[in-house]
Amino acid sequence: MYDELCGFEGKAAAVGGRGKDPVNEPMIRHWCEAMGDTSPAYSGPDAIAPPTMLQAWTMGGLSGHADGTGRATAYDELLALLDGAGYTSVVATDCEQEYRRPLRPGDAVTFDAVIESVSPRKTTRLGTGHFVTTRMDIRAGADGELAGTHRFRILKYAPAPAAVAASASTSPAAVPRERVPDRPTARRPRPVVNRDNRGFWDGIAEHRLLIQRCTGCGTLRFPWLPGCNACASPDWDTVEASGSGTVFSYVVMHHPPFPAFDPPYAVALVELAEGVRMVSNVTGVPYDEVRIGMPVQLEFLRCDEELELPVFRADEPQGSER
Structure with a gap:
């Protein structure tokens, strides 16, 4: 099956996507307020959008992209193939962004995406499955200049038996509200300590x-x-x-x-x-x-x-x- 999965590498995940709104000051302001970012670069007549907003301008929201742009058939076929093989669960694992030029209020955003890689079968704490990485090229302005690249990685997996059992044992129907749960025996995740913190x-x-x-x-x-x-x-x-x-x-x-x-x-x-x-x-x-x-x-x-x-x-x- 892995050979079949590899056949999707290089195929389109999104074609001719267009941002639902141009880059705009209200969205920049909301983002900065949520992030607590008071940099003067993001306000005033020469304002730019925070670079980390790169993906935000491509999102379709709850209603999706009504003009039909966005996800391509090959990506849906890949996910359907994984579903059919029993990898029915999905979790986002990480993303990477590269910035080429700043986005400014008024810029119209377009994007295309490609299925960059599908990993061999991997076993994780959640279960066994495949990592799927897509690369989105985001462009801006009338000349379609490359503004940045966004790589997004998900794990399509079959839940491990222990995870399935834990989900069943802690469902609302299985755990009466008035019951005081037993103290967990597992250790909490360790914080990542580095030179900055x-x-x-x-x-x-x-x-x-x-x-x-x-x-x-x-x-x-x-x-x-x-x-x-x-x-x-x-x-x-x-x-x-x-x-x-x-x-x-x-x-x-x-x-x-x-x-x-x-x-x-x-x-x-x-x-x-x-x-x-x-x-x-x-x-x-x-x-x-x-x-x-x-x-x-x-x-x-x-x-x-x-x-x-x-x-x-x-x-x-x-x-x-x-």
Whole structure:
């Protein structure tokens, strides 16, 4: 079957695609607000679009591309072949972007995509399947100048028996809401610690939540970055967070089940008193009592003998009026 899969390499995944909207200032503003990016390069008369928005201009949204552009038949045939072989599940694994020229408000975006590669059969924690990589060339302007390239990789796989069993055992029908789940025995995933964020994790080990501060312009930033997203200065120091915050937004995770986590549980975007935001868990209340605006206070959760994480305990008593 792998020879048949390889036959799709080089075939079109999208032909003659056109962005539903030209590059525009409102979308740039929304993106920057969501990302907390205050760079002056993205506003004003000479504004450019953030490079990482490259794929956003090609997306069809919930309604797709009504003009018929977009995904090509070969890509659908490849996915159907994998489905027929039992690789019925899919998960996005990673993406890579290359930038050639900035996109500016008013640019019309066009794109084509090709099935770049299909991997041999691989076995992962999720199950066994094939990685499919597509490359999208994104062009802009009347001359169709190449603005950038986006490579997107998915895994089409057959779920491992353990994953299927876990999914069945944690479905809403199988787990009564009032039952308190057993404490998970699996270890939580380890955070990736590198030279850019090591200081943050060193602070956590000392029960200190450290926020980066640009010594050039004084802007606070989180998560930790190698340079300032306001003035581009590489110089910084840290300030210690007071630990007070409020729930800015949250989601409740029901699926998929993951070792060391018992769904449903709430994942919150917490706005610290200092003005930056971070993603963490809210403790002290059931998942369905977490609400936007809820005051929370920093605490540290010992997950195992090696891992301790910053979480936030709700300041409000359980069952308080909403």
